[in-house]
Amino acid sequence: MAKSSRLNKWLISGPPLIYLIIFFAIPSLIMAFAAFRFPGDYGGLLPLIATNPETGANELLVNAQNWRDYLTFENFGLFFTDSIYVELFAKSFWYAGLTTLICLVMAYPLAWLIARSPKKYRDLMILLVILPFWSNFLIRVYAWMIILGPQGYFSMAINQVLALIGVGPVQLMFSHFAVIIVLVYVHLPFMVLPLYANLEKHDMALLDAAQDLGASGWQRFWKVTWPLSLPGVWAGAALVFIPALGMFAVPDLVGGTDGIMIGNLIKQQFLDSRDWPFGSVLSIMLTLAVLLLAGLAALIGRGGKRNAL
Amino acid sequence: MHSKQSKWLWAAALFAYAFLYVPLIIVVVYSFNDSKLNAEWVGFTFKWYEVLFNNEQMLVAARNSLIIAIITSFCATVLGTLAGLAMHKYKLRLLPLLVLTPIAIPEILMGVSLLIFFVMLNMTLGLVSVALAHIAFCIGFVAIVVRSRLQGMDEALVEAARDLGATPIQAFRLVTMPLIMPGIIAGALMAFTLSIDDFVITFFTAGAGASTLPLQIYSMIRIAVTPEVNAISTLLMLLTLFLIVVASKIAPSALRAD
Numbered sequence: 001m002a003k004s005s006r007l008n009k010w011l012i013s014g015p016p017l018i019y020l021i022i023f024f025a026i027p028s029l030i031m032a033f034a035a036f037r038f039p040g041d042y043g044g045l046l047p048l049i050a051t052n053p054e055t056g057a058n059e060l061l062v063n064a065q066n067w068r069d070y071l072t073f074e075n076f077g078l079f080f081t082d083s084i085y086v087e088l089f090a091k092s093f094w095y096a097g098l099t100t101l102i103c104l105v106m107a108y109p110l111a112w113l114i115a116r117s118p119k120k121y122r123d124l125m126i127l128l129v130i131l132p133f134w135s136n137f138l139i140r141v142y143a144w145m146i147i148l149g150p151q152g153y154f155s156m157a158i159n160q161v162l163a164l165i166g167v168g169p170v171q172l173m174f175s176h177f178a179v180i181i182v183l184v185y186v187h188l189p190f191m192v193l194p195l196y197a198n199l200e201k202h203d204m205a206l207l208d209a210a211q212d213l214g215a216s217g218w219q220r221f222w223k224v225t226w227p228l229s230l231p232g233v234w235a236g237a238a239l240v241f242i243p244a245l246g247m248f249a250v251p252d253l254v255g256g257t258d259g260i261m262i263g264n265l266i267k268q269q270f271l272d273s274r275d276w277p278f279g280s281v282l283s284i285m286l287t288l289a290v291l292l293l294a295g296l297a298a299l300i301g302r303g304g305k306r307n308a309l
Numbered sequence: 310m311h312s313k314q315s316k317w318l319w320a321a322a323l324f325a326y327a328f329l330y331v332p333l334i335i336v337v338v339y340s341f342n343d344s345k346l347n348a349e350w351v352g353f354t355f356k357w358y359e360v361l362f363n364n365e366q367m368l369v370a371a372r373n374s375l376i377i378a379i380i381t382s383f384c385a386t387v388l389g390t391l392a393g394l395a396m397h398k399y400k401l402r403l404l405p406l407l408v409l410t411p412i413a414i415p416e417i418l419m420g421v422s423l424l425i426f427f428v429m430l431n432m433t434l435g436l437v438s439v440a441l442a443h444i445a446f447c448i449g450f451v452a453i454v455v456r457s458r459l460q461g462m463d464e465a466l467v468e469a470a471r472d473l474g475a476t477p478i479q480a481f482r483l484v485t486m487p488l489i490m491p492g493i494i495a496g497a498l499m500a501f502t503l504s505i506d507d508f509v510i511t512f513f514t515a516g517a518g519a520s521t522l523p524l525q526i527y528s529m530i531r532i533a534v535t536p537e538v539n540a541i542s543t544l545l546m547l548l549t550l551f552l553i554v555v556a557s558k559i560a561p562s563a564l565r566a567d
Contacts, residue, residue, distance in 0.1 A: 013399065024419070113318045
């Protein structure tokens, strides 16, 4: 019996486990290792294995004596010697942070309203939030390219208003503004859903009790609803911040030269300059940033829950 | 609720809904505009749809997307369902980590690491590499849906079946499986849409070998904005709507936000 249940366990968990080890864990480890290697002559990576022309067998080129010719810490040094990379990381954090904040401000009243609506409308209202999210991500970016384009009605209207107060025309496309607004647009549902899931569970009696005790509307929100909703806020913040941090398509399409983020640099290293070791360094830095944030969010989230209780 | 408060709430919510929908409506409207520019409204036309259906590259890309999505949703559903079952039944450490991390990290990281991996294996980048990559990131989504369905299931039903003499396999096939079927279907639909929509991971793993619809749209909107893109966007939105309607018919729980 014990034997067959062990067998069952392996039959069930084995296939997905093996698949993910091959196509997720191993590639990730290879990428981490690539950060310590040298770029090849034609991009990619300097080979560690070569075919011996005499024997025809594959031989490992790197050994204890010559490992310095094949492995290096310099790629990491490069990251810290030129401040431009650290600055780009800081800028990406700023973009992602601002995006998260704007999403939170827009999503909160919406999530609250849906959570307090009669039950029969709730599913429909939440479906209306998810629906645009089901259309392709590039289509949603493209929609803003039309709106922000210099010949679009929106740009023209804004520039006419600006002209009235004597301010010269502004270009909305290819700006920081464009990157932020599109990042907010593509991530907004990620914030609404966890907030709604949290707010829906709140016990309305708590608000009534607060009111009976003389709390004003603002006090009731700040002292009751907000602390209780913190787990939802943190979940939403993580769901918006992390993908926004690694984004490359949005800055590529609407950011212009000013608006690039870490993701653009990573993409550039892998596909254009083909400096894979440095691209891997950047990817590792991004991974570390995400892990750090996830750890931090888990800590604060736990603290938030304790405070709420 | 005070009416003044709720008025503000409604205003904010309506603004958020408008923010979500107006851009997409603009895309649909411009797909019928008889002008090469996405600017002034000139007149009504279907010509961009005609242009679209005569665009060979676009049709090939659509076919590629469809092939990859079908393969992906099949394989990811099988593997993801197993993962969901395993995570529900057993206390595991490695599997949940491997299943959930791809969802939590930025997509670009998975894209570039798979690029290095496939190139190292001397694999020609194309439909196969894209499908392998898509399966890897879809497994987690299917597993989550299936696991949440299992958590809502009454274990007593399986025990009752066992008491009545069913073998474990019979109990699974006749009791567990039908009960979690909506979750499995929801997971399959999710994998299908995730695959057909994915841009980032596809971008790194497709090479020059295979273009998909998102890659095709990306290259078109990078060079110049053309009304053809409005037309394909409108059609894709219609397809999505259709899938949602289908999903709500066969698996209502697929649409529940939990």
